Amino acid sequence: MRLLERDAPLATLHRLRAEATSVGGRLVFVEGEAGVGKTSLLGAFRGSVPNGVRTLLGSCDPLSTPRPLGPLVDIADDLDVSFARLVREQAPREEVLGGLLAALRQNRDELVVLLDDLHWADEATLDALRFVGRRIDSTRALVVGTYRDDEVGRDHPLRVVVGDLATSSAVRRLPLEGLSEASVEELARGTDIDPVELHRLTGGNPFYVTEVIAGAPARIPSTVRDAVLSRAARLSPAARRTLEAAAVIGPTVDPALLARVVDAPATEECLARGLLQTDGHAYHFRHEVAREAILQATDPGVRIALHGRVLKALEAYLAGDISLARLAHHAEGAADRDAVLPYAPAAGRDAAAIGAHREAAAQYARAVRFAGSLPPAEWAALLEESAREHGSIDAMDVANNAWAEAAGIWQRLGDARREGVVLAAMARGLILAGRNVEAEAASRRALEVVDPLPDCPEKVEASSMQAYLRMLDRDDEEAIEIGRQAIEMGRDDPGAMASVILAWNTVGSSRILLGEFDGGRADLETSLRLAREHGLDRFVAVAYSNLASALGEMYRFADADPYYEDGLRYTIERDLDGTRFYLEAWQAVRLVHRGRWSEAGPIASSLVSRPGVSSISRTMAHLALGRLRARRGDPDAWAALDAALAVSEPTGTLQRLGPVRAARAEAAWLEGDPERSASEAAAAFDLAVRHAHPWHVGELAWWLTRAGASPADASAAAEPWRLQLAGRWREAAAAWEALDCPYEAARALLEADDIAGLEQAHATFDRLGARPAAALATRRLRELGARSIPRGRRPTTRANPAGLTARELDVLRLVVRGLPNHEIAARLFLSPRTVDHHVSAVLGKLGVGRRRAAAAAAARLRIDLQNGQSAGPD
Amino acid sequence: MPRYIVERSFPEGFELPHGQAGVDVCRGVVGVNEDLGVTWVHSYVRDDRRATFCVYDAPNPESIRRAAERNGLPVERITRVTVLDPYFYTPSTALEPPVHVPRRV
Numbered sequence: 001m002r003l004l005e006r007d008a009p010l011a012t013l014h015r016l017r018a019e020a021t022s023v024g025g026r027l028v029f030v031e032g033e034a035g036v037g038k039t040s041l042l043g044a045f046r047g048s049v050p051n052g053v054r055t056l057l058g059s060c061d062p063l064s065t066p067r068p069l070g071p072l073v074d075i076a077d078d079l080d081v082s083f084a085r086l087v088r089e090q091a092p093r094e095e096v097l098g099g100l101l102a103a104l105r106q107n108r109d110e111l112v113v114l115l116d117d118l119h120w121a122d123e124a125t126l127d128a129l130r131f132v133g134r135r136i137d138s139t140r141a142l143v144v145g146t147y148r149d150d151e152v153g154r155d156h157p158l159r160v161v162v163g164d165l166a167t168s169s170a171v172r173r174l175p176l177e178g179l180s181e182a183s184v185e186e187l188a189r190g191t192d193i194d195p196v197e198l199h200r201l202t203g204g205n206p207f208y209v210t211e212v213i214a215g216a217p218a219r220i221p222s223t224v225r226d227a228v229l230s231r232a233a234r235l236s237p238a239a240r241r242t243l244e245a246a247a248v249i250g251p252t253v254d255p256a257l258l259a260r261v262v263d264a265p266a267t268e269e270c271l272a273r274g275l276l277q278t279d280g281h282a283y284h285f286r287h288e289v290a291r292e293a294i295l296q297a298t299d300p301g302v303r304i305a306l307h308g309r310v311l312k313a314l315e316a317y318l319a320g321d322i323s324l325a326r327l328a329h330h331a332e333g334a335a336d337r338d339a340v341l342p343y344a345p346a347a348g349r350d351a352a353a354i355g356a357h358r359e360a361a362a363q364y365a366r367a368v369r370f371a372g373s374l375p376p377a378e379w380a381a382l383l384e385e386s387a388r389e390h391g392s393i394d395a396m397d398v399a400n401n402a403w404a405e406a407a408g409i410w411q412r413l414g415d416a417r418r419e420g421v422v423l424a425a426m427a428r429g430l431i432l433a434g435r436n437v438e439a440e441a442a443s444r445r446a447l448e449v450v451d452p453l454p455d456c457p458e459k460v461e462a463s464s465m466q467a468y469l470r471m472l473d474r475d476d477e478e479a480i481e482i483g484r485q486a487i488e489m490g491r492d493d494p495g496a497m498a499s500v501i502l503a504w505n506t507v508g509s510s511r512i513l514l515g516e517f518d519g520g521r522a523d524l525e526t527s528l529r530l531a532r533e534h535g536l537d538r539f540v541a542v543a544y545s546n547l548a549s550a551l552g553e554m555y556r557f558a559d560a561d562p563y564y565e566d567g568l569r570y571t572i573e574r575d576l577d578g579t580r581f582y583l584e585a586w587q588a589v590r591l592v593h594r595g596r597w598s599e600a601g602p603i604a605s606s607l608v609s610r611p612g613v614s615s616i617s618r619t620m621a622h623l624a625l626g627r628l629r630a631r632r633g634d635p636d637a638w639a640a641l642d643a644a645l646a647v648s649e650p651t652g653t654l655q656r657l658g659p660v661r662a663a664r665a666e667a668a669w670l671e672g673d674p675e676r677s678a679s680e681a682a683a684a685f686d687l688a689v690r691h692a693h694p695w696h697v698g699e700l701a702w703w704l705t706r707a708g709a710s711p712a713d714a715s716a717a718a719e720p721w722r723l724q725l726a727g728r729w730r731e732a733a734a735a736w737e738a739l740d741c742p743y744e745a746a747r748a749l750l751e752a753d754d755i756a757g758l759e760q761a762h763a764t765f766d767r768l769g770a771r772p773a774a775a776l777a778t779r780r781l782r783e784l785g786a787r788s789i790p791r792g793r794r795p796t797t798r799a800n801p802a803g804l805t806a807r808e809l810d811v812l813r814l815v816v817r818g819l820p821n822h823e824i825a826a827r828l829f830l831s832p833r834t835v836d837h838h839v840s841a842v843l844g845k846l847g848v849g850r851r852r853a854a855a856a857a858a859a860r861l862r863i864d865l866q867n868g869q870s871a872g873p874d
Numbered sequence: 875m876p877r878y879i880v881e882r883s884f885p886e887g888f889e890l891p892h893g894q895a896g897v898d899v900c901r902g903v904v905g906v907n908e909d910l911g912v913t914w915v916h917s918y919v920r921d922d923r924r925a926t927f928c929v930y931d932a933p934n935p936e937s938i939r940r941a942a943e944r945n946g947l948p949v950e951r952i953t954r955v956t957v958l959d960p961y962f963y964t965p966s967t968a969l970e971p972p973v974h975v976p977r978r979v
């Protein structure tokens with residue numbers, strides 16, 4: 001059947017196929033409503049690809065809990081032997097992703113991979129899609145994915161992936177539209193159907209149109225579902241039963257299976273009526289929409305019975321080769337508790353092992369729904385597994401309720417070890433949900449419960465979790481004491497390794513926060529080393545992250561830098577987005593303090609607008625933007641500061657409230673509202689004093705004094721603040737300079753009583769672009785009777801145009817010299833994946849799509865590639 | 875998308891070449907802006923050529939500054955505004971109450 005109005009999209013796909021082999025791999029999303037012809041387009045494309053081009057097709061299952069890695073499992077054997085083995089052996093995530101990418105890269109010939117119905121994709125497939133999509137231009141493959149865009153709403157996980165990838169120049173979106181009136185007319189030629197009316201009702205949807213035409217009804221059905229059902233209405237009862245059985249079985253209907261579900265299946269009639277099709281091996285519905293319509297119209301009692309028969313047939317006949325996910329699906333459909341309970345948790349474990357946490361959580365939720373009257377210990381164990389998976393997908397409310405219930409059961413059963421571990425897990429879950437007070441209660445309860453026990457991993461975990469909470473609350477001495485106890489107890493117990501690694505991390509962070517910089521770094525590096533040795537990637541990433549943010553919180557920016565760089569590289573290479581965004585958010589906050597505002601702005605604003613960023617990372621990005629905008633005098637400062645406060649306030653912790661209240665106090669003061677500034681500062685001052693945090697006490701006390709208040713006890717203030725509070729502005733400025741804080745240094749000089757000091761302040765504010773503070777400096781100069789007020793000239797070009805970092809300039813120089821990425825990686829002692837990322841970032845900042853244009857773009861922006869300076873006029 | 879007024883100062887005077895060269899400069903600026911989701915609506919040039927007031931639609935102030943950096947243009951001050959058109963002021967287009975009122979700007 002010739003496809004109407006699809007020449008243009010087909011031509012686009014062929015053009016991209018050519019680009020993939022000549023320029024670099026491409027990923028295309030074909031999007032449109034159900035029935036618009038996405039699968040048909042894939043078929044036509046496949047048919048028009050020259051012989052000798054390897055074309056692979058994988059499809060996602062329309063199950064409520066699809067098979068993990070479903071479409072990739074479909075193509076694995078044909079794609080690559082090593083990759084197929086990794087999938088079969090359920091290898092760890094990094095190996096599977098690495099194997100997939102290697103398989104796509106090593107191809108010397110053309111390779112086309114088609115992935116159909118991605119709106120049903122499981123989490124592991126989406127993860128792989130994102131991983132490959134980000135690196136597709138380093139392959140020579142064309143990957144084409146289709147999905148129903150009308151079913152992928154704002155919260156759908158595929159939307160986040162598509163949105164994230166769509167900004168890359170190697171990724172395209174190809175929307176498919178319904179047919180025009182002319183085409184509908186052509187299709188309806190020879191029938192009595194009014195083409196205008198048909199087009200109006202169907203919107204030109206090809207499946208709907210052809211279904212109506214095939215059914216030849218008296219009146220055009222008003223929905224596609226009605227069109228399908230009106231065709232099915234003419235079937236004999238036997239054929240109708242057969243069709244319903246086929247619908248329950250699924251998109252592909254094995255004839256032998258069908259024969260076991262329905263006696264004497266009337267497939268001939270279904271085929272003759274065009275309601276089923278066959279390719280010689282199995283039966284299919286003409287379109288998934290048709291199958292769904294039949295399924296929905298099937299009597300619920302009949303449906304349950306059919307699911308039961310399918311399940312029995314699968315178990316008996318094709319056992320061993322059927323995925324657990326499918327068995328669990330039919331078990332639930334059959335409302336068969338005795339089948340759901342073994343299958344669903346097993347399917348959940350499988351899915352969790354591959355990293356398909358969304359599907360795992362759904363399987364456990366299914367099991368929990370059916371668990372009814374399980375023996376208590378099994379019920380509690382099931383709840384724990386469910387809680388863990390729901391925690392992984394950030395469904396914290398479900399997770400916390402499950403943990404709470406499990407803890408109650410273990411308490412009734414008198415199992416202190418299990419109760420302790422569950423309560424500790426719940427404490428962590430509550431922290432992630434921002435419910436810190438409840439987290440504290442759970443953690444303390446955990447400690448009480450495990451206290452009478454002899455040393456065991458559960459006891460270590462409870463202690464480690466309590467130490468962590470203390471650290472988050474900035475009760476650093478207690479955190480260190482409890483953390484060290486946990487380490488002592490668990491260091492020789494392999495079962496307690498994760499808890500011990502967390503404890504080293506906690507102790508190290510708290511030591512840094514107390515000013516023990518060398519000791520704290522050593523402890524955090526121990527955590528990092530142990531995590532690396534035991535292959536615990538996420539813990540490695542968290543170690544880097546805490547090193548950077550703890551040192552940064554103590555204003556040791558130069559010390560934080562290498563951990564930030566290494567951590568960023570580590571998380572990029574492994575697609576550990578969560579920790580990566582948190583790292584970047586804190587980097588933005590630090591850059592604002594260091595006066596590197598043109599670098600801070602883009603990092604923070606991209607975190608705020610990007611989908612899939614956690615609430616806490618977005619909050620720190622809002623904090624950075626709020627301070628930045630307030631200092632520059634840019635609009636929307638309070639929008640950002642209000643957003644940061646909204647998330648921080650419920651936590652009640654100094655870690656969040658300290659910097660947020662300080663930034664708000666500063667913003668208010670810069671607007672000339674000292675009363676507001678004082679009230680913001682007062683809101684967190686007592687908390688800061690209670691925890692004796694030198695930097696928060698110092699800054700909040702400062703804003704209180706500017707407003708004329710006298711803070712109760714500012715003795716804990718860090719050195720630069722202490723000097724400022726004592727009126728020793730010159731020394732304070734020098735102290736800030738030593739810490740690489742030019743804005744703070746200039747602000748200290750605002751207290752100067754001599755013109756030279758104020759002129760220096762003005763010059764700094766001017767250079768940074770700090771308009772409100774510059775205006776204050778001007779006013780003070782006038783008050784002192786200065787004769788000439790500097791007008792201020794800012795250079796129109798900057799030392800780093802396009803905002804390239806030093807590393808990115810290194811990469812750009814080598815790109816312009818024509819080196820390929822792997823050579824650049826070798827020269828700069830980086831991994832190829834990191835270079836891929838830098839090259840994308842550089843091309844993005846230069847505003848070009850390909851490497852060849854980089855030299856011209858650099859010249860246009862007057863970037864001097866010899867030493868990175870701009871050669872522009874000043 | 876919010877609208878902003880961007881004030882720029884050119885101590886040596888703002889110059890735009892005549893003819894096609896000038897058109898190309900404008901197009902180049904528009905192109906760079908587009909990459910960042912920033913739209914230059916139009917500008918008002920002070921008679922002494924030492925200042926311009928540029929009307930922009932942009933997602934946030936940071937994107938305006940980034941575009942300015944790439945285009946080699948100075949930024950003196952950014953203000954967020956709402957359009958008030960006297961001929962189209964009706965109950966439905968009436969101004970919203972202020973979002974945030976600073977004591978002194």
